[in-house]
Structure formats: C-alpha cells, structure tokens
Amino acid sequence: MLITKVKTKEELLPVLSGRVLVIPCLGCSQSYFPVEEFNRLKDELKSSGANLASEVTFDYMCREDFTERRLEIYREQLEAADTVLIFSCGVGIQTFAGLIPGKKIVSGSDTFYVPGFPGFTPSEHDCEQCGECRMGLTFGICPVTACSKGLLNGQCGGAKDGKCEVDKNMACGWQRIFERMNALKGSDKALKEGVQIRDYKKSSL
C-alpha cells in the first residue's frame, strides 16, 4: 500500500516552467490518492500563473510496458509540454523519466512509508518512500536510491569514470542527474540553493 501527499504550491512554483502537462497516476487500487488536495493544488498553481496546459491520467505508471503504451497514446500532449508534473509514487516517476530522457519531470507528490507490501510491480527503480520527494530538483532521478550513500547535496569524491565506488558496474547516481540535466539543457541553480537534510520522521510516518 502506498500513501502519497501532494506538495505545496510554494514548493512547486519555482520548478515549473513553460507549458505543464499534469499526470496523476490512479492505477494502484490500494493507493490513497488525495483527489481533493490535488484539485485544490491545481487551482492554486493556475491562479499563481503556472501554465497547466493539459492533463492526462495514467495507471500503474510503475509498469514500464503500460507506461510505454500510454506515452504512445498521449504523444501529442507530451510533445507540447515543457514540464511534466507527475503525481505518483517514486517508482512511477522514475519509470516515466527513464522512458523519456529528454523531458523535464517534476514530482508533484511525496511518497510516505507504510509498513507492509510496499508497491505493486518489481522494477529496477526504487522508491524509499522518504516522504519528501526531491525528484523535481534532481531531474527525475532519485538521489536517495540512485546514490549508494543516499547523498542529497551532490556527488561524493568516489565516482570513477562515472561509476560508483561501491560497484564498478553501477552508474554514479549524481553523475546520472548531471547527465540528464545537461541533456535537458537544464540549470543546477535550484539544486545549488540551500542545504538538503533528510527528515527521517517523514519516512516512518
């Protein structure tokens, strides 16, 4: 079971740019999707000037084959969007981001930890359910799970030829973040702001 909570307008406004495609993932029947809060947030974003140009619904975004098919169906909306704002668990966001390396992805929600069965589909992507999703800042790649030290403020000194010091077959998570940022011609400005520190209270909620 998964519980997600929508982020605040204040957190999202600085990272949304251009035409925004909104995608809620409603597939996981056991998931609690906060519909009211989701709708309220969209109104708030719109009235603050965000250009929420279109919205399409996915289900089981975490399943790569499902998501690939939906990407075909909604190709037009996707191509028109500058930013994709996703409301799903962390696995869903990463699956989506992995399929479209050239698109700016922002996570619209935080995934909270709930004891018990933690997801639906076996996946190469992992969501630790930290409750404070940073993937809007890190270009759709999760630093908590993609970095073997879970570092939040950038690459350590241990990466060699783009590989992690823990395993030469594993890509350095922060290098992946930078590569994606460069591919998107993105800026590290937002990422450079402030000091990120985990709030472990949120992951055991």
Added chain:
Amino acid sequence: MKLTDLTRLGKFVVTSEVGPPKGINLDKMLHEAEYIRGRVAAINVTDNQSSVMRMGGLAACKVLKDKGFEPVFQITCRDRNRLALQADLLSAAMFGIENLLLLTGDHIVLGDHKDAKPVFDLDSVSLAHCVKRLEEGFDLAGNKLDGEAPKFCKGAVVSPCAEPLDPQLFKMEKKIKAGVEFFQTQAVYEPEKFEKFMKRVKEFGVPVYVGIVVLKTVGMAKFMNENVAGIHVPDSLIEELKKDKEKTKSGQTGVEISARLIKDMKNMCQGVHMMPLGWDDKVPKILEMAGV
C-alpha cells in the same frame, strides 16, 4: 592556529597527514609526526581511513596538540549520525582543536567491516552547515548551546582532476555556501589540469591547498589509475618510476616527482597538502627541493 589565518597573512600553507593506529599504541604515528615537526603548519589526522577501523581521530588530535603540533581533525559522515557528529565537534572545540576537514567518507564496503551499517545521515555539505550552526550557538535541531559557542576553521576536499569536473565544482560551491573556508585537494599529478581547475575556482575566493601523494612504486601508480577516483598518474611519470628501479625503490624518484609537482603548482594555489602514506621521513626533503 587556523589555516586560513596563515593564508590571510600571505603564508604558503604546508600540511601533512598521519593515520591513527589499529590499536592503542601511538608510538609509530608520533614518530612519523616528529619527522615533519616545524616543517608543516598542521597535520591532518584521518578518520577510519578507507573505512578501516582504527583509533579515533579526536584522541589522536588531542595527543598531537599536547605535543605541540597543530592538528586538523578529519571527520566523516560514514560512522556517525548528526548527534554523534555534533558531540565530537563540541569535544574537539573543548580540546582547543580549531581546524576541521569535513568529509562524506568512503563507503563502508571499501573497508574492513563490510557488514556494518553505513550511516551518511549528513554529508560533507550538511556537515559544514551543521558546524556553522554550532558556531552560531545552536545545534542542528535549533536548540541553543550553553555558554560560549565553538569556533572552527572549516575545510573540505575537492578533486581537481575529476572527469567530468562540473559535478565537483557544483559540490565545491555548495560547500562554500555552507561555510567551508579552505580546500585540500585529492592528489594531483597533472599540473595543466590543476591550472585549468584553479582558473575556474578563482572566483570563489577560497584558499586551495593542492594534494600530493608520494609515488612509491609503479604498481601503486597503476592501482590508483585503476581504482582511485579523481586520480590520474600520467604515463610519463610511470615511465620515470620504471626507469631506475633502485632509485624508485629507495624513494628518490617519488621524492623528485613530488618536489617537481609542487614547484610547478605552488604559484597557482595557496598551499600544499602532503599525503605521504607512511613516508613522512621523505616530506622534509620534498619540501626543501620544492622550495616551500
């Protein structure tokens, strides 16, 4: 004395490094330190270096300080959560230890306790932020400290020869914003790359002390090229080590290469950080030949 005060006075800062023992006898470490007494401004004390368990760096720093050395307390985020880090920082301040080197730390699996829990509650950036908060009189949770706040000189590391360099520069800038006041670098064997790096970081206005690891053998150079992040020993230096086996074995080649590197780079930066890895006896000769 704070390393940055020396830089401010226009001095070229020379530091070196020792590692605490795996045990409780400090004789060897102190013997190594004696070789460089008077030749270096401060001596770094490593913190469970390479994730291999050893005596704590804080105790070793205190012993060095009592013997008239200026220690640099290296502190990593691998083995302590934010409470333990702050507790050790306050302890260091109480002992009068001023210079810190704030590190994320190697991963646990590289060391000799591979089954231990990697902590990484904070990282080098948030640790710098945490030290700054202590200096402002508060702990990381915002609680007020009793009495006088500690005062430190906060250092960190950077890899000037890492490829790509941008993620390193990004992190360096974050460290400076979080309060880091000086940098000691990963070992540099390519002065041209270092020069390019220094041009890019000049605008940061923070002193950089270039790292020198003395090359002991051809095997060591090749091993570092294969396995150590941010280090590249060029073929020309490997050839130099190969050329005269006796000279290399005696350490003379390593000494000459190190001295030459320092000579080449000393005008580009504000100091040099020696990492002799047990060859502390060779450090005075290197510094003399390099003219620092």
